[in-house]
Amino acid sequence: MTPTKEDVKKWLKTIGKDRFWLSGKLNTPKRTIDNWLAPGGAFPAYAVLQLQKLMNGEAESSPRIVIDFTDEEWDIICEAAKAHKETFLEFVNTAIQNAAKEKEAARKKFTPVETFTAPSLEAQGRIIGNIAAGNLADGDTIPQDIRLYRELEKGEYLLRVNGHSMEPSIPDGSVVIMKKYTIPPIPKPGTIVQYHDERGVTLKKLVRRKNPETGKMEYTLHPINPAFGDIEPMDGGKISALYVETLDRWEKA
DSSP states (O other): OOOOHHHHHHHHHHHTOOHHHHHHHHTOOHHHHHHHHSTTOOOOHHHHHHHHHHHTTOOOOSOOOOOOOOHHHHHHHHHHHHHTTOOHHHHHHHHHHHHHHHHHHHHHSOOOOOOOOOOOOOEEEEEEEEEESSSOBOOOOOOEEEEESSOOOTTEEEEEEESSTTTTTSOTTOEEEEEEOOOSSOOOTTOEEEEEETTEEEEEEEEEEEOTTTOOEEEEEEOSSTTSOOBOOOOSOEEEEEEEEEOSOOEEO
């Protein structure tokens, strides 16, 4: 027998449950259940069977997939199933199979890969000096004009790397873009910096480590290449620039 709205209200009162509980059991928003139980409302066909099972004390022992449709969506689906002369479950099964076939066909379909076009070398720049990637060394060199793929921003300049201490990230002979650093605070650890003192200039990663003798945290210039050692302590020198990037393409102007 199909339960009426009054049957459902009386049943909920008898078992001491509310509409929020029923909402969870039917996997349906409470506002939808309120509409069903309101004057002029009605239970949709797909909810009647679930209500009958609940009111008869029939527990569901196996997990199930719940699809939450509005009444309007349910009516459209039922009409489509009738047009195909299928039950609801047959209609859903057919729809799922067709979706799977379309997905598989799309996966097998050849999709052309767009060819990457490297940016043209239209910008002008000048390598103004060398920077050691090893021990501190003199950074002088003969300036060289080059073409690169972007304009240098304010405060940026070009240096040629001499040495292997920053390999493989920054190979020997690379041309790197550096940016002037004039802010008083020391950059955060992990930053690649240009450091110089009376001994010369070098390109290293800035790290912070505990001095085993004093127990204090000290800044250290650390190479990426494990074959090289740290440069410490970092006293009396200055961090004058931060590493921006390594040019992967450039040519003489």
